[in-house]
Amino acid sequence: MGRVSTEAEHLRRELAAYYAADVLIVDQDRVEKYRRDRAEDPRAGVPLAVIRAESTEHVQAALRFATLHGIPVVPRGAGSGLSGGATAIDGCLVVSLERMKGLAVDKVARVAYVEPGVINSELKAAAAAHGLWYPPDPSSFEISSIGGNVATNAGGLCCLKYGTTGDYVLGLTVVLASGAVVEVGGPRLKDAAGLNLTRLFVGSEGVLGIVTRAILRLVPRQDPVTTVVASFPTLIAATDAVAEIMKQTRPSMLEFMDRVAINAVEDMTGMGLDRTAAALLVIQSDEPASSSSVEQRTIANICQVGGATEVFATTDAEEAEAFVVARRLAVPAVERLGSLLLEDVGVPLSALGTLVDGVAAIADAQAVTIALIAHAGDGNTHPLIVFDPADNDCADRARQAFDDIMRLALSLGGTITGEHGVGRLKQPWLTAYLGPEVHELNRVLKNALDPRGILNPGAAV
Amino acid sequence: MGRVSTEAEHLRRELAAYYAADVLIVDQDRVEKYRRDRAEDPRAGVPLAVIRAESTEHVQAALRFATLHGIPVVPRGAGSGLSGGATAIDGCLVVSLERMKGLAVDKVARVAYVEPGVINSELKAAAAAHGLWYPPDPSSFEISSIGGNVATNAGGLCCLKYGTTGDYVLGLTVVLASGAVVEVGGPRLKDAAGLNLTRLFVGSEGVLGIVTRAILRLVPRQDPVTTVVASFPTLIAATDAVAEIMKQTRPSMLEFMDRVAINAVEDMTGMGLDRTAAALLVIQSDEPASSSSVEQRTIANICQVGGATEVFATTDAEEAEAFVVARRLAVPAVERLGSLLLEDVGVPLSALGTLVDGVAAIADAQAVTIALIAHAGDGNTHPLIVFDPADNDCADRARQAFDDIMRLALSLGGTITGEHGVGRLKQPWLTAYLGPEVHELNRVLKNALDPRGILNPGAAV
Numbered sequence: 001m002g003r004v005s006t007e008a009e010h011l012r013r014e015l016a017a018y019y020a021a022d023v024l025i026v027d028q029d030r031v032e033k034y035r036r037d038r039a040e041d042p043r044a045g046v047p048l049a050v051i052r053a054e055s056t057e058h059v060q061a062a063l064r065f066a067t068l069h070g071i072p073v074v075p076r077g078a079g080s081g082l083s084g085g086a087t088a089i090d091g092c093l094v095v096s097l098e099r100m101k102g103l104a105v106d107k108v109a110r111v112a113y114v115e116p117g118v119i120n121s122e123l124k125a126a127a128a129a130h131g132l133w134y135p136p137d138p139s140s141f142e143i144s145s146i147g148g149n150v151a152t153n154a155g156g157l158c159c160l161k162y163g164t165t166g167d168y169v170l171g172l173t174v175v176l177a178s179g180a181v182v183e184v185g186g187p188r189l190k191d192a193a194g195l196n197l198t199r200l201f202v203g204s205e206g207v208l209g210i211v212t213r214a215i216l217r218l219v220p221r222q223d224p225v226t227t228v229v230a231s232f233p234t235l236i237a238a239t240d241a242v243a244e245i246m247k248q249t250r251p252s253m254l255e256f257m258d259r260v261a262i263n264a265v266e267d268m269t270g271m272g273l274d275r276t277a278a279a280l281l282v283i284q285s286d287e288p289a290s291s292s293s294v295e296q297r298t299i300a301n302i303c304q305v306g307g308a309t310e311v312f313a314t315t316d317a318e319e320a321e322a323f324v325v326a327r328r329l330a331v332p333a334v335e336r337l338g339s340l341l342l343e344d345v346g347v348p349l350s351a352l353g354t355l356v357d358g359v360a361a362i363a364d365a366q367a368v369t370i371a372l373i374a375h376a377g378d379g380n381t382h383p384l385i386v387f388d389p390a391d392n393d394c395a396d397r398a399r400q401a402f403d404d405i406m407r408l409a410l411s412l413g414g415t416i417t418g419e420h421g422v423g424r425l426k427q428p429w430l431t432a433y434l435g436p437e438v439h440e441l442n443r444v445l446k447n448a449l450d451p452r453g454i455l456n457p458g459a460a461v
Numbered sequence: 462m463g464r465v466s467t468e469a470e471h472l473r474r475e476l477a478a479y480y481a482a483d484v485l486i487v488d489q490d491r492v493e494k495y496r497r498d499r500a501e502d503p504r505a506g507v508p509l510a511v512i513r514a515e516s517t518e519h520v521q522a523a524l525r526f527a528t529l530h531g532i533p534v535v536p537r538g539a540g541s542g543l544s545g546g547a548t549a550i551d552g553c554l555v556v557s558l559e560r561m562k563g564l565a566v567d568k569v570a571r572v573a574y575v576e577p578g579v580i581n582s583e584l585k586a587a588a589a590a591h592g593l594w595y596p597p598d599p600s601s602f603e604i605s606s607i608g609g610n611v612a613t614n615a616g617g618l619c620c621l622k623y624g625t626t627g628d629y630v631l632g633l634t635v636v637l638a639s640g641a642v643v644e645v646g647g648p649r650l651k652d653a654a655g656l657n658l659t660r661l662f663v664g665s666e667g668v669l670g671i672v673t674r675a676i677l678r679l680v681p682r683q684d685p686v687t688t689v690v691a692s693f694p695t696l697i698a699a700t701d702a703v704a705e706i707m708k709q710t711r712p713s714m715l716e717f718m719d720r721v722a723i724n725a726v727e728d729m730t731g732m733g734l735d736r737t738a739a740a741l742l743v744i745q746s747d748e749p750a751s752s753s754s755v756e757q758r759t760i761a762n763i764c765q766v767g768g769a770t771e772v773f774a775t776t777d778a779e780e781a782e783a784f785v786v787a788r789r790l791a792v793p794a795v796e797r798l799g800s801l802l803l804e805d806v807g808v809p810l811s812a813l814g815t816l817v818d819g820v821a822a823i824a825d826a827q828a829v830t831i832a833l834i835a836h837a838g839d840g841n842t843h844p845l846i847v848f849d850p851a852d853n854d855c856a857d858r859a860r861q862a863f864d865d866i867m868r869l870a871l872s873l874g875g876t877i878t879g880e881h882g883v884g885r886l887k888q889p890w891l892t893a894y895l896g897p898e899v900h901e902l903n904r905v906l907k908n909a910l911d912p913r914g915i916l917n918p919g920a921a922v
Contacts, residue, residue, distance in 0.1 A: 163628070166660075182899050186809075188876050189840055189841070190879040191807065191879060192614055192879060193878045199657050199660035200656060203656070219711070287749055349569060418649070418653060430655060433654055438644070441910075445661075449905065
């Protein structure tokens with residue numbers, strides 16, 4: 001123990017010789033807040049040190065140091081991840097990108113040059129100042145950083161029409177495990193030269209390299225939205241409506257809340273949601289000008305024909321915003337019922353009804369409360385399993401439900417994570433999902449780029 | 462020589478023991494048509510044999526055989542590639558996927574399961590039969606196969622709004638160099654589990670594996686288009702209009718032809734194009750219903766304000782089709798002037814004007830005719846360099862112009878290939894484009910997946 005801590009002291013002195021005191025954190029009380037992300041993993045380790053990088057060079061030095069000493073590195077954005085991708089490991093270097101906030105918009109080329117610490121909403125605001133739009137909108141957009149968004153290929157609400165983060169990443173500056181810096185892709189809208197390394201790094205959760213700059217595609221500003229809110233008496237009526245809406249229209253949002261979620265939000269807001277509804281859909285169209293109203297009427301009609309008990313349509317953005325906020329509030333609202341295990345399973349659209357029904361059956365079988373919210377238009381659901389951490393039996397049943405839901409999704413041809421990433425939380429299910437051959441292929445690529453295995457070990461692959 | 466041919470005979474006998482006579486081609490006269498793609502590389506080698514695979518198992522057997530004997534394999538789709546990605550190598554196995562034509566549409570999940578030999582237009586037709594749409598539309602859509610489209614991440618005319626082939630690939634069945642079969646991705650619209658192998662295989666030109674099935678995303682059918690055709694007195698007026706249109710609107714097509722191309726098409730069609738114009742833009746909007754007319758008016762206005770000498774607008778699809786056909790005819794029309802070196806350089810939108818001007822200057826300096834057509838909305842240009850192959854001096858100047866254009870594109874932060882792929886034709890420029898570190902990274906990945914280097918050696922990376 002004495003030897004270990006002497007060794008740690010030696011390593012920390014070496015780091016202190018390179019990094020300014022403000023960049024390097026070694027005090028245990030200050031290190032504490034860098035040990036976990038929002039997965040709140042109780043098994044989080046204690047880092048050797050935290051480096052709050054301010055430049056690509058700071059990241060390079062950290063990786064050279066880590067390679068030299070064989071020390072694991074855990075990259076970290078805003079710490080808003082839900083899968084434990086940024087959970088610290090004992091003796092690791094945490095490389096925090098929170099201070100790298102550079103941001104420049106080239107409005108003619110329609111791209112933004114963005115450092116990883118920039119918050120998603122800050123980029124949206126910068127694009128809007130030039131009459132442009134950065135579409136990706138994870139629910140965490142006000143607290144999650146572009147670095148983390150890129151690392152997880154973050155989705156969100158509008159991605160059913162506009163795609164996920166990766167669809168906007170044209171180029172990346174990446175520090176490899178060795179400390180070498182590469183620039184892949186660039187501010188070109190089309191490029192067929194060489195392997196698509198940009199897309200390989202997107203969603204790789206820091207196991208292939210650390211991104212220190214992204215070149216992101218911007219698009220013309222979004223047109224005003226129209227909104228339909230519909231309550232359904234049964235789950236199947238709601239998921240059938242989802243399939244029909246997706247077949248006939250191009251909604252810019254198609255969100256789903258089940259009865260548990262509706263009631264939790266109603267408890268919190270008292271906004272007058274129908275507590276008896278089995279499910280609520282919030283659907284938006286951003287087709288321009290009058291077409292939006294045409295699409296809105298089509299959507300409203302599908303809901304009506306599909307048996308909705310109430311259909312509310314508005315072109316008023318503020319009026320609509322209340323329902324979007326209600327949907328965004330679902331997680332904190334359900335959190336008031338107890339601790340949560342937050343799922344992120346996704347299935348082919350044709351299996352959405354079966355998945356939603358199956359989750360309800362699992363809640364019954366395990367006698368736990370599960371609220372289900374979903375980015376329904378792309379088949380990506382978030383069952384929120386409520387449990388009392390002080391009640392061991394209840395916690396066990398919640399974990400069993402978590403496992404059951406993942407198995408159900410797999411049996412329906414679904415994924416164990418639609419948008420949050422594998423992190424450390426879902427790693428145990430990865431082989432079952434990918435199959436041993438594809439999982440091995442992931443590791444072959446990981447090993448090719450990080451032969452010493454220092455980059456975020458235990459996460460993603 | 463005798464020994465070599467005996468060895469070849471021995472290998473061919475081994476293949477004949479496995480493959481039906483109809484699948485295996487070894488006769489030199491029948492092999493001939495599998496030696497080249499549309500790059501028409503005069504250095505094309507003579508294959509040991511051609512396997513016209515009918516199943517994943519046929520491809521597996523070919524790769525196992527090739528691995529066992531250390532024989533290079535050149536995969537081949539419809540042979541419509543323009544970069545020599547399917548140019549045969551002496552003694553190689555050509556694995557042709559032309560016979561794998563399986564195609565099934567799941568209209569609820571909104572995906573198509575497509576074997577590589579299916580022609581792009583066949584997939585479009587199958588989707589349309591279900592009221593759905595497969596957007597990617599390379600100019601070759603009536604002759605190029607999905608396998609080739611996936612291998613090159615093919616672009617086209619509508620990709621400025623709807624993205625390239627890769628944006629529609631949800632999953633792939635791939636035979637690896639070893640003969641092992643993996644299924645990556647699947648019919649899920651969102652998936653954050655594991656590395657994005659699907660995107661890595663897309664555009665990899667057969668150097669990482671051979672695709673035997675693709676799961677492709679379909680979208681609701683396209684709305685009727687409105688069209689604007691505008692003639693400009695100067696190149697810069699036209700490219701400035703392109704930038705402004707892309708900033709303010711979301712066109713579904715924005716095509717460019719310069720004076721040489723206009724005149725070649727007019728010679729061929731006599732349709733009444735303005736021969737004195739420096740450039741012609743063909744711009745379409747597919748915004749739904751009346752919004753399309755709003756967008757059309759905005760586009761027409763931008764052209765007018767931008768100095769267009771003539772602006773023609775129509776909502777009549779047939780009337781518009783004449784101009785789209787004119788644009789598609791540009792390559793065959795210019796081909797009537799002589800042999801062509803076909804470029805595919807792309808630049809950031811902000812550099813489009815400089816590139817277009819620079820190509821004109823190169824034509825002057827090298828005293829060669831260059832027609833320039835472009836998918837202008839994403840900065841992807843196709844300078845067509847005309848030369849007389851019987852005139853050595855002229856051919857040399859054409860090759861010099863080809864090189865000059867690539868260097869110009871590089872100096873403007875552009876790519877050496879926007880959508881055709883590197884193949885063998887552009888391989889010599891790849892290091893200059895990627896830089897040695899990124900090029901090496903390409904090779905690290907290639908070697909990790911194909912350690913014996915049997916998959917399409919000499920192409921892509």
